[in-house]
Amino acid sequence: MLHDPNRIYIFDTTLRDGEQVPGSQLTTPEKLIIGEALESLGVDVIEAGFPISSPGDFTSVVELSKLVREPVICALTRANKGDIDCAAEALKHAKRPRIHTGIGSSDTHIKYKFNSTREAILERAVEAVKYAKTFVEDIEFYAEDAGRADNEYLARMIEAVIAAGATVVNIPDTNGYCLPEQYGAKIRFLKENVKNIDKAIISVHCHNDLGLATANSIAGLQNGARQVECTINGIGERAGNTSLEEVVMILKTHASVGLHTHINTKQLYPISGMVSRMMRMPVQPNKAIVGRNAFxxxxxxxxxxxxxxxxxxxxxxxxxxxxxxxxxxxxxxxxxxxxxxxxxxxxxxxxxxxxxxxxxxxxxxxxxxxxxKDDDLLQLMGAKIEENFKNGLAINTLQVKTGDQESPVATIRLNYNGVEHAATAVGNGPVSATIKAIEEIIGKHVEIKEFNIHSIHGGSDDVSKVDMRVVYDDKSYMGYGFSTDIVRASANAYLDALNKFI
Ligand SMILES: CC(=O)SCCNC(=O)CCNC(=O)[C@H](O)C(C)(C)COP(=O)(O)OP(=O)(O)OC[C@H]1O[C@@H](n2cnc3c(N)ncnc32)[C@H](O)[C@@H]1OP(=O)(O)O
Ligand SMILES: CC(C)C(=O)C(=O)O
Ligand SMILES: [Mg+2]
Structure with a gap:
């Protein structure tokens, strides 16, 4: 069954448990896009949906079964024939189908959800696995609320369902109740006390009600589980599920734990964004691994x-x-x-x-x-260039005469090499006159290749921003200038560029 004892199987339930979030339901086409991305991410199992729940979810499982080839396609059911029939039908086209069936295992669920007894529930669990086995070989059994279940009873249930044909046994901390040590000990208890445990893979499925989903999952893996159920961005019912990217990166970062996955980690950030957009679930900025501020x-x-x-x-x-x-x-x-x-x-x-x-x-x-941002820095540098550069070119005064009756004339006083220089030049416009006057002082022709003027907020009394690309000695330099006067902003931009190489 397990060829590599240190390989961790990634069971992605973004499309099933992850989708149990108010307002985040996905259409079939959306599920197919995410399904393809999950396949390329390298997950081992995709839980595609809960086919009995709605015609739309049934169709999604059918279409995902047709589309996805490599990962196992899994469908969820309750422990009853109707759900299992429906899941088997939906999985008909899957290359690697898996039915995921199960029932509550805690005394709370047994008493208050099912009004039943431990023995009767155990019998229903076994019947469900046996029935599911008549359709597909690969059966995963979930012991819902195992986190709060009595370990001795849980062990009996797990042993019985493995004997009935379960290939994977899922030990969910459905309500996110356990502490990592408790959850790890629960998995170890099953490993040590379920006689036929080697015939199945133990799976961990943790919820984040106390913010411990990832820690609990890792504790489970360290104590013998070899499949982890998780979702992209940790989305899911209430406070969510274990986050796939966290588990994968913990195992990669802590190689000494000795466990590894087949996930192509370079796809974690892109798929996180895709799921967030499609599910309309923003990722919190400080989210580990994929949050905007994580790096x-x-x-x-x-x-x-x-x-x-x-x-x-x-x-x-x-x-x-x-x-x-x-x-x-x-x-x-x-x-x-x-x-x-x-x-x-x-x-x-x-x-x-x-x-x-x-x-x-x-x-x-x-x-x-x-x-x-960059624009703020450029403004900082291009607005008061006389203060920013050591021994740089800086304007002391700039006087421009312009109009449509006489040629525009600019007179400029510049500090250059610590000495004030002055020049006057005529141009075909006030900017060209100013640039010529500067060139006269520096004694060089520096060609302007690009020259753009923008107003920052719009309006004629706004600050204008000039960006300019000049070329000197076959190299390009950018200059930025800011001023309420567009001629001054242009001169600043030109000098900002010159100060980078003169
Ligand atoms: C922990 C989990 O995440 S479990 C998965 C949760 N996901 C969902 O519930 C989403 C999909 N669910 C649905 O679409 C609907 O709830 C359906 C179609 C499954 C069932 O709908 P309804 O028949 O109207 O039942 P409803 O949801 O109101 O109640 C659940 C019933 O299932 C029973 N049930 C709950 N879990 C199980 C189980 N694992 N095995 C057998 N029966 C179960 C409950 O006891 C209850 O039965 P009752 O009517 O005899 O009291
Ligand atoms: C259906 C099961 C696996 C589940 O989601 C849970 O117990 O949290
Ligand atoms: Mg769950």
Whole structure:
């Protein structure tokens, strides 16, 4: 049965237990798209639905059975003939069909859900497995609410269903009640006390009511279970199920546990986004592995550490889960290393910049704006270039005369190499006159290849943003300028670009 004793089978129940979330039901076409993505992710089993529950869910199981080839396709039933007949019919086209049947195993369920007795429930469990076995070979049995069930009774039930033909025995902590140690001990108890346990795979199925679903699943695996039931993003009934990406990355990160899966981890992030969008279930930003902030660093000490050596603050490589790279988010808690990193990324040579000066202005802006994006940094650099660069080119004064009667003339006073220089030039417009005057001072022609003016919010009294690409010595440099005066913004952009190489 198990060729590799350390291989963990991933049973994905996003389309069944995951879908038991208010407002997140999926159409058949949506389930097929997710089913294909799960197959390519490398899951071993896809729980496709609960066929008796609705004609739509029945159709989904039928279509997934036709579409998916590699993973086992599993359908859920209660322990009764009607549900099992329906599941068997829905699975008719599956290459590897599995019926997942079961019944409550805790005294609470036995008494208050079924108004029954332990013996009668055990008999129903066995009957259900035997009946399901008449349709397919692969039968998984779930002992619902096993987390709260008496271990001796649970062991008797599991032994009986394995004898009846169950190939996988699922020990759900349906209500997310157990502590990891308790759940691990429960699995170990079954391993040690169910005589025929080697004839079946033990499966863990944990819920997150106390935030322990992943920890409990891992405890179960460490104590002998070899299948884990989980969902993408941990979605599911109430507080959700065990999160697939968490279990997979825990086993990958802690190789010393000695267990492994066949999941293509680089697809974890893309499939998380797909499921979140289709199910209209946003992923919380601090969600482990796939949350927006899982590989984002926003405080200076961490950012410095990550920039020096990623592993100072990252235990996983973001590329391993399909995220291009870690993010350094600029906030008022960032330090100079993070600021420098982004300025360099935007093309600035740090040696030329008065970093302390820029950092002080950065902090003032960050206190107001919370998070600074590239445009904010470019504005910071392009609005007051006279303050940002050490010995750079900076405007002292700029006077422009323009109109439609005379040729436009610009007179500019620039600091260049620490000395003030002045020049006056005529152009075919106020910007060209200004650029010519600057060129006269620096004694070079620097060609402008791209030149765009935008207003930031719209409106004639708005701040304009100029972005410019210049070419010098066959290399391109970007410059950005900001001002309420478009000529001044253009001059700033030109000087911002020049300051990167002159
Ligand atoms: C822990 C889990 O996640 S279990 C799966 C939960 N998922 C779902 O319930 C979604 C799909 N469910 C449905 O569509 C419906 O509940 C159906 C079609 C299954 C049943 O609908 P209804 O026949 O109207 O019954 P209803 O849902 O109101 O009640 C459940 C019945 O199933 C019984 N039942 C519950 N679990 C089991 C079980 N494992 N085996 C046998 N009977 C069960 C209950 O005792 C109750 O029976 P009763 O009418 O004799 O009291
Ligand atoms: C149907 C079973 C496997 C279940 O989802 C649970 O007990 O949580
Ligand atoms: Mg469940």
């Amino acid at each position: 984002a660093h926003s405080s200076g000490i961490h950012q410095d550490g990550v920039l020096k050596h990623r592993e100072n603050y990252e235990i996983m490589n973001p590329e391993d889960v399909g995220i291009d790279q870690s993010e350094i988010i600029l906030t008022a808690r960032s330090g100079r290393h993070a600021l420098k990193h982004h300025l360099e990324r935007l093309g600035y040579t740090i040696d030329r910049i008065d970093l302390n000066q820029v950092y002080q202005r950065f902090l003032e802006l960050a206190d107001i704006k919370k998070e600074l």
